[in-house]
Amino acid sequence: MTLFLLALFVIFSGGILTLVPGRGPRKESVLHAGTISAGCVLALVPVMQVLLGGELSSLRIPWAIPMGQIALAIDPLSAVFLFLHFAVSGASAVFGFSYFRHDEGKRSLKSLHLFFSVFVVFIALVLTAQNGILFLVAWEMMAMSAFFLVIFDGHVPQVRRAGFLYLAATHMGTLCLFVAFVLLGMNAGSFDFDRIAGSPAIVPAGAAVFVLSVIGFGGKAGFMPLHIWLPEAHPAAPSPVSALMSGVMIKTGIYGILRILSFFQITPAWWGYTLGAVGLVSGCLGIIWALAQSDFKRLLAYSSIENIGIITIGLGLGYLGLSFGNPMLILFGFGGALFHVINHGLFKSLLFLGAGSVLHATGNRDIDRQGGLLKRMPLTGLAILLGSVAICGLPPLNGFISEWLIYLGAFHVIQGKDVTPLFGAPILALIGTLAVACFTKAFGMQFLGSPRSREAADAKESDVFMTGAMAVLGLGCCLIGFFPGAVLPAVERALSVLVPVSLGNLNGGSPGPLVAQAPVLLGINQLALGLAAAVFVLYLVRKALISRRTAAESTTWGCGYAVVNSRMQYTSSSYAQFPVSLFQKLLRPLCAISRPRGYFPEPQARFASRTPDLVWDRFLLPLIRRGQAWFLTVRGFQHGRVQLYLVYMFLFLVVLFLWKL
Numbered sequence: 001m002t003l004f005l006l007a008l009f010v011i012f013s014g015g016i017l018t019l020v021p022g023r024g025p026r027k028e029s030v031l032h033a034g035t036i037s038a039g040c041v042l043a044l045v046p047v048m049q050v051l052l053g054g055e056l057s058s059l060r061i062p063w064a065i066p067m068g069q070i071a072l073a074i075d076p077l078s079a080v081f082l083f084l085h086f087a088v089s090g091a092s093a094v095f096g097f098s099y100f101r102h103d104e105g106k107r108s109l110k111s112l113h114l115f116f117s118v119f120v121v122f123i124a125l126v127l128t129a130q131n132g133i134l135f136l137v138a139w140e141m142m143a144m145s146a147f148f149l150v151i152f153d154g155h156v157p158q159v160r161r162a163g164f165l166y167l168a169a170t171h172m173g174t175l176c177l178f179v180a181f182v183l184l185g186m187n188a189g190s191f192d193f194d195r196i197a198g199s200p201a202i203v204p205a206g207a208a209v210f211v212l213s214v215i216g217f218g219g220k221a222g223f224m225p226l227h228i229w230l231p232e233a234h235p236a237a238p239s240p241v242s243a244l245m246s247g248v249m250i251k252t253g254i255y256g257i258l259r260i261l262s263f264f265q266i267t268p269a270w271w272g273y274t275l276g277a278v279g280l281v282s283g284c285l286g287i288i289w290a291l292a293q294s295d296f297k298r299l300l301a302y303s304s305i306e307n308i309g310i311i312t313i314g315l316g317l318g319y320l321g322l323s324f325g326n327p328m329l330i331l332f333g334f335g336g337a338l339f340h341v342i343n344h345g346l347f348k349s350l351l352f353l354g355a356g357s358v359l360h361a362t363g364n365r366d367i368d369r370q371g372g373l374l375k376r377m378p379l380t381g382l383a384i385l386l387g388s389v390a391i392c393g394l395p396p397l398n399g400f401i402s403e404w405l406i407y408l409g410a411f412h413v414i415q416g417k418d419v420t421p422l423f424g425a426p427i428l429a430l431i432g433t434l435a436v437a438c439f440t441k442a443f444g445m446q447f448l449g450s451p452r453s454r455e456a457a458d459a460k461e462s463d464v465f466m467t468g469a470m471a472v473l474g475l476g477c478c479l480i481g482f483f484p485g486a487v488l489p490a491v492e493r494a495l496s497v498l499v500p501v502s503l504g505n506l507n508g509g510s511p512g513p514l515v516a517q518a519p520v521l522l523g524i525n526q527l528a529l530g531l532a533a534a535v536f537v538l539y540l541v542r543k544a545l546i547s548r549r550t551a552a553e554s555t556t557w558g559c560g561y562a563v564v565n566s567r568m569q570y571t572s573s574s575y576a577q578f579p580v581s582l583f584q585k586l587l588r589p590l591c592a593i594s595r596p597r598g599y600f601p602e603p604q605a606r607f608a609s610r611t612p613d614l615v616w617d618r619f620l621l622p623l624i625r626r627g628q629a630w631f632l633t634v635r636g637f638q639h640g641r642v643q644l645y646l647v648y649m650f651l652f653l654v655v656l657f658l659w660k661l
Contacts, residue, residue, distance in 0.1 A: 001057040004074065004128075007043035008121050011036050015117025018110055025104035032113040033097035036120060040090035043124070047086065050079040051490040058130070067191045071130035076493040077262075080338055081127045081248075081255050084345040087476065088247040089120045095353050095469035096240035098462065099360055112152055112238075119145040119244065126252050132181040132191035139177065139252075143170040143220075146249060149241045150233050162229075162236035165616075169219055169229035176216035180209045180260065197263045206264055210271055213260050214278070221253025222305045223312065224282040228616040231289075234301035235365065239356020242297060246304045247349030251341050254311055261319070262498050269323040276316025280427050283309025285614065287434040288583050291441070292611035294367045294572045296355045299442055300348065303391065306431060307344045310406065311337045313424055317409040318498070328513060330499050331492075332409030335514045338491050340402035343480065347390035347399060350473040354384040357466050358446065361459040367445045367572045369456065374447040376459045381447045383470040388439035390477045393432050396525035398480035401487075403432065404521060405514070434579060441575045450566040481525055485518030573609050587611050588618075 014035025018028045046057050058073035074082065093116070100109055122145060125138035147170070151163035181191065183205040188196040196202060202209070219226040230250070234242045257275075261267065286306030293299040317333025320326075357380040358373065359365055374381040390397035410425040451457035461467070480487055492512045573580075580587060589611040596605040612618055637648075 001046065001059045001072065001074070004043055004046045004057065004072075004124075005059070007039045008124060009039075010042060011039035011117050012121050014039070015114040018113040025109065028109065028113060029097055029100065029104065032109075032116070033093045036093035036117060037090045040086040040093075040120075043086050044083065046074060047079050047082045050074050050076060051083060051493070053489075053493060063131075063134070065133055067185065068133040069131045069192060070134060071192060072125070072128040072134075073130045074128055075497055076490070077255075077258065077497040078127050080342065080490065080494045081251060082124060084251065084342050085120075085123055085127065085248045088244060088345055088349045088473070089123075091349065091353070091469040091472050092240040092243045095243070095356065095466050096238070098465040099238065099240055099356055102360075111148065115145045115148040116241070119149060119241075119249075123248060123252060127255060130193045132185055132193070132196075136174070136178060136181060139256075140174055142249065142252070143174065146170075146241075146245060150237045152238055152241070153236070156236075158232075159236040162232035166229040166233040169226070173216040173219035173226075176212040176219075177256070180212035180216060183209055183212075184260075184263065193259075193263070198265055199263070202263060203266065206266075206268075209260065210274075213257055214274065217253040217256035217260075218278065219253070220256070221250050221312075222282070222286075222308045223253075223278050224285050224305060224309075225615040227282070227286075227305050228613065228620065230305060231298055231301045231613060232616075234304070234352075235295060235297040239297075239352055239359060242300075243349040243352035243356070246300065246352055247345040250304060250308060251345060254308070254315070254337070254341060257315065258498060267319050267322045269320060272316045272318070272320030272323055274316070275312050275319060276424060279309045279312030279314075279316055280424060281309070282306065282312060283431045284427065287431050287438060288587065289611065289613070291434055291438045291576050292580050292587050292589060292609075294609075296358070296365050296367055296442060296446070297352070298365075299367075299438065300351055300355060303435070303438065304344075304348060306435065307340065307348065307391070310403065310428065310431065311340050311344070313337075313428065314340060314402075314406045314409065317406065317424070321409075321412075322499075326412065327499075328412040329409055331495060331513050332405050332412055334495050334498055335488075335491050336402050336405030336407075336409055338494055339405055339487070340399075342487070342491075343390065343398040343402045343477070346473050346476045346480070347387045347397075350383055350470055350477065351387040351391065353466070353470050353473065354380055354387060357383075357462045357470065358459075360462060360466070362453070362455040364453075364455065367442060369453040370446040370451070371449045371453075371456055371566055371569065372447070372451040373456060373459055376456075377447075377461045379461055379467045380470070381443075383467070383474050384443055384447070386474045386477055388443050390481070392435045392439055394436075395528035396481045398477045398484075400525070401481065401484045401521055403428070404524075405517065408517070437576065437579050441572055445570070445572045445575060449569045452566045452569070482522075484521045484525075485515065488514045488518055571607075573607065586614070 014032050017035075018032050023031070050056060056073060056075050059071070061070040063070050096116070100112070103109060119142065122138045122142040126135065126142055129135040129138050147163055147167050150166055151159055153159045154163065184196050184202055185191040187201045187205050188199045189201070190196065214223070215226065219229075222230045234246060237245060261271070283306050286302050286304070286309055290299045290302035290306060293302060314333045314335075314337030318330050318337065319333075321329030321331075321333055355365065357377065358370065361377060361380075362370060362373075386397065390399040393399045393403040407425055407428065410428070451459075489512075492514050495514075580589070589609045592606070592608045594606040
């Protein structure tokens with residue numbers, strides 16, 4: 001634990017030292033990126049020791065706050081999330097070293113450096129806190145530092161709006177968590193996790209704690225319909241911050257649910273059904289809304305909601321397994337969910353950094369203003385291609401492994417009392433199909449074809465720090481996909497915190513059931529690699545055969561147009577028209593059409609569409625506007641005349657007097 005605390009001190013001191021005047025902007029950026037990356041590497045040492053089966057690391061120090069205690073511990077469940085956290089934080093800091101370079105000298109980056117360091121430190125404390133009060137303090141500090149990072153470009157009205165929406169949503173969640181921990185603490189007589197866990201006194205509060213946890217932690221994770229802050233905050237935040245928020249911060253919601261529900265020895269079936277239903281709704285609606293977006297970062301934000309839905313489906317299966325007493329359902333449900341936490345953290349951070357690289361080069365996030373970037377930014381294109389294949393759950397990358405485990409969990413309901421979870425499998429398949437449509441659109445429209453704007457035509461590849469950070473995350477996606485057997489034992493150890501059964505005996509001995517899947521997964525991935533290699537060999541053979549012949553070249557018929565230009569290419573809207581049309585009544589996009597006129601139409605014909613959010617734009621925003629209009633009608637009572645205020649008080653006293661008669 002000493003090494004872990006030393007790492008947090010190094011990260012925090014880096015943020016503080018950048019506030020000291022006298023250094024140039026470049027030196028401040030070097031100090032910030034250097035301390036965070038060094039601290040993350042240092043912190044990974046004790047985390048890896050626990051993941052590899054070493055002894056648990058803990059620390060307890062008295063705290064002056066009543067019932068509070070500085071109690072920290074790294075157990076296998078914490079270690080899984082901490083590994084993801086430090087890997088993504090280090091890569092994001094290195095990426096940000098070059099990403100913010102164009103801001104150096106134009107405006108101060110001191111607040112960004114400070115709150116980035118604070119953000120990294122308090123996420124780590126959330127994942128290691130073993131006392132309810134310490135957990136809430138760390139949770140609030142994490143939320144507030146994220147707010148200041150989101151509004152880094154606060155001079156833009158949309159950014160300020162996104163920041164305040166995030167602030168309102170996160171405080172609503174914190175309020176629910178505060179009540180949940182008070183219920184646990186009052187019943188158990190302590191806020192220490194080791195005294196709450198397994199206490200029979202907390203059983204009567206179980207239903208209330210579950211509901212409050214789903215609202216409080218689910219709001220942070222992005223459950224539908226509590227997701228409203230997420231599609232606004234992720235595009236508004238700088239890309240390295242978006243990577244950290246989507247890759248790690250929203251996972252703290254999943255960690256919180258797992259940690260707080262692990263205190264209960266008995267889990268009713270309706271907990272599993274509720275989480276399963278929330279996961280299915282979030283997964284389906286998240287990817288449908290992602291498909292309809294043309295802003296790449298907004299598309300990624302909705303895709304995060306979809307993947308949180310997949311993780312929650314796994315959690316639902318796990319809790320149903322606990323309720324039914326079905327060990328395999330428990331292991332594959334929880335195991336798939338935890339594995340997808342790691343995978344989603346890696347490939348979603350990779351995609352957000354890729355979006356930042358494109359934004360850095362072209363100055364915009366609009367997919368319809370890109371095109372042809374693969375020739376100009378091949379390394380960024382390769383990184384986004386890897387992330388897209390992984391997020392679609394296709395072999396041989398890491399996303400396939402975790403989704404396969406969740407599928408197996410759904411199919412293991414045969415041993416249980418209820419086959420309802422089996423219906424999750426076809427919906428999971430539908431989510432995967434829509435994800436393929438979504439990310440072929442995102443990659444194809446940005447990197448293939450011809451540039452649709454001068455910015456895209458002039459784009460240059462990012463430097464070694466930005467591409468290097470993406471390469472590390474992309475390599476992680478590949479290694480986990482190629483060697484799943486190296487990660488599955490760590491996931492099984494994390495399950496020992498949640499599962500009250502002997503893992504080694506479920507499959508007739510060692511290895512455990514999850515590790516036993518490694519050869520099957522490796523075989524599927526090798527088959528996929530073999531098919532990809534065969535296609536590549538055929539391409540080389542065709543190229544060699546054609547090179548020996550004289551091939552005639554001619555232009556294709558262009559319907560009377562002599563020159564093919566970028567306006568003849570598919571846009572993101574036209575590419576996704578068919579799948580979006582299937583959900584037209586649900587999405588209800590707003591379209592702006594300027595139709596061509598005359599026999600020889602000028603090129604001013606335009607089509608643009610925007611898909612409002614189902615909850616925020618369609619329901620909450622109109623409700624808020626109606627409330628504002630109603631309050632404006634009574635605003636006349638506040639006029640500033642003291643005499644009339646005295647009349648109000650007199651009338652109020654008369655009413656009270658009449659009421660008491």
